[in-house]
Amino acid sequence: MPRYDEEKLGEILSALPPAPESWVKAAQDIPLAQRGLDQIVERADADDDYRRRVIEDPEAALEEAEVVAHAETIEILRRRLDK
Amino acid sequence: MDGLAQPFLGAVPSLIVSYGPVDAVQAMGLRVELTDAQLVARCRTGDPDAWRELVDRFSRYVYAIAVQGFKLPEHDAEDVFQEVFARAYEHLHKLRDDEAIRPWLAQLTRRLCIDRLRAGSIEQLDDDVEIADADDMIARLDESLAVHEALSALPDNCQEILDRFFARDESYHTIGDALELPSGTIASRISRCLTKLRVEMEGRNLGASAS
Numbered sequence: 337m338p339r340y341d342e343e344k345l346g347e348i349l350s351a352l353p354p355a356p357e358s359w360v361k362a363a364q365d366i367p368l369a370q371r372g373l374d375q376i377v378e379r380a381d382a383d384d385d386y387r388r389r390v391i392e393d394p395e396a397a398l399e400e401a402e403v404v405a406h407a408e409t410i411e412i413l414r415r416r417l418d419k
Numbered sequence: 420m421d422g423l424a425q426p427f428l429g430a431v432p433s434l435i436v437s438y439g440p441v442d443a444v445q446a447m448g449l450r451v452e453l454t455d456a457q458l459v460a461r462c463r464t465g466d467p468d469a470w471r472e473l474v475d476r477f478s479r480y481v482y483a484i485a486v487q488g489f490k491l492p493e494h495d496a497e498d499v500f501q502e503v504f505a506r507a508y509e510h511l512h513k514l515r516d517d518e519a520i521r522p523w524l525a526q527l528t529r530r531l532c533i534d535r536l537r538a539g540s541i542e543q544l545d546d547d548v549e550i551a552d553a554d555d556m557i558a559r560l561d562e563s564l565a566v567h568e569a570l571s572a573l574p575d576n577c578q579e580i581l582d583r584f585f586a587r588d589e590s591y592h593t594i595g596d597a598l599e600l601p602s603g604t605i606a607s608r609i610s611r612c613l614t615k616l617r618v619e620m621e622g623r624n625l626g627a628s629a630s
Binding site: 349 | 475581
């Protein structure tokens with residue numbers, strides 16, 4: 337069983353600083369981004385011109401859907417359009 | 420993603436205990452901390468509050484693995500951080516044991532950090548970083564997260580002052596201004612709260628030994 341004194345506890349707490357707030361917020365908004373992706377894919381499935389535009393410029397499509405265009409989000413969008 | 424649902428070996432077990440019928444306790448207006456497994460189960464139902472809580476609970480852990488364990492620069496660490504949570508959201512249903520969310524996230528973060536290093540975008544660092552050292556760091560971060568969980572059981576004023584002083588590295592002056600406390604009282608409050616935290620940790624360890 338590990339033993340803790342106050343000094344060691346202080347050191348241990350220091351090892352977990354908070355992540356930047358904007359990163360945390362973006363990660364918390366992933367479900368919203370997912371819904372935005374769903375809308376883009378649904379529209380692309382129904383409209384070939386729109387699909388071409390999304391493939392050419394996925395960042396613009398994401399911005400239009402109010403989804404932050406992180407590299408991972410763009411990659412997910414490309415994968416979903418390839419299916 | 421194959422294999423990501425396999426828990427990371429060597430991680431410590433979760434120290435959070437079950438608190439019984441959560442909804443009933445919450446309905447009484449009391450604060451309750453869900454176990455990791457309960458939180459994952461709620462995320463699977465599409466509960467957006469649960470997902471926010473999950474990110475909040477593990478954000479420091481993922482961040483520390485990327486920045487302290489693998490020493491990624493901020494912009495690479497941010498990409499890894501977002502990718503970890505995006506993949507976790509996408510593949511949460513593949514997790515075999517809901518209680519294993521922490522080691523699963525650790526393994527995912529570790530793999531993505533290694534991929535990032537091997538991609539060669541961090542030329543100045545990749546020769547220096549020893550993956551074994553990073554794994555040692557992850558083990559230490561598991562301990563830190565357990566202490567952080569114990570901290571959440573302390574009164575709010577203790578949580579805040581200890582977090583500000585140790586994790587956020589704020590000065591007595593900054594803390595005093597933020598909490599409207601005389602700077603001269605900060606040290607004694609930190610000391611008292613650390614004692615409470617030690618007692619909380621000892622109680623948890625005794626409980627873990629007895630079970």
